[in-house]
Amino acid sequence: MEQYSLRLYWMTDIHLVDELTGRPDAAGAIWMERHYYAALDKLRQAVDIVNRERPDYVICTGDVIDREQSLDSFMKEWERIEPPKAFVPGNHDLSIGGEAFEEQFGIAGQPLTAGSRFNRSIAMRKGETEVRVLLLDNYIGEDGNRLYDTCEGTITEEAFEWLENEILFCPESLILLFSHNGLGGPEEYFDRRAVARFAELAARAADRGKAILHLAGHHHVYPVAAVKEMQQGLTFINGVAMICEDTSSLNVIEVYADGSYRIDYRKVGLTKAL
Helix, strand or coil: CCCCCEEEEEECCCCECHHHCCCCCCCCCEECCEEHHHHHHHHHHHHHHHHHHCCCEEEECCCCECCCCCCHHHHHHHCCCCCCEEECCCCHHHHHCHHHHHHHHCCCCCCCECCECCCEEEEEEECCEEEEEEEECCCECCCCCECCCCCCECCCHHHHHHHHHHHHHCCCCEEEEEECCCCCCCHHHECHHHHHHHHHHHHHHHHCCCEEEEEEEEEEECCCCEEEEEECCEEEEEEECCCECCEEEEEEEEECCCCCEEEEEEEEECCCCC
16 A cells, blocks of 8 residues: 655744834844744745645744734735645644634634634544644633743643544554643743643553654744653654744655654745845
8 A cells, every 4th residue: 555644734833023024124123033024935935835735734833923914925925825734723822812813813713622713623634644633822821821931831621621532542552742831841931730740641642652742932943953851652842933034944844654753854944026
């Protein structure tokens, strides 16, 4: 039987600032690793790539805007994406307010899953290759309200119960968990109680023969992803942030029928037009 792989193209941390787009010499166009002037150009190239190469799924793990501004420039490109796609927000996206973000994203009023309209569970299969893709919104508080003015992610009781059910009882043995903040990142970026509880869940999943790849942005890794084996059956992958430098990458995750995976990249950067 012919063996098929599943390909997911993954973008994270775009950090659009419309007033700086295409203006590399403007004040504030570069701050540390963030090259704001090239962000929209990189996003346009990323969308062109996914439409040309037709991956099985496109995932975005947030921070698509850097500060309070309209989502229009992002949504124009996001809506151009032809393959199936899914999104989970980052902390910077909430600078315009959770309700405003959901309205501009076009999901206001949609049903909640484990407290968020962005949490999703997606079963993917191609030939003998199958994977469960989970998207976790880690900026919801226990009261059900949005967490603002913080860089620390968390997992609520409701969300944890949802994750537990999806991970332990889904038929797939490989789970790809996407969120903005990473459970395997620096301590100040994720509630340590949630990290410890998830580690115990991952151990139970491993006992059932399951493996979890946890993929996140937020920490602005470049030029390649950072991979950390956290424990048996749990691997943390910190993807390349699109905002970094004048040339960065769209992440490519390819998984195979035996549960193995490969990380690749598609370069996006400053064009001659600038």
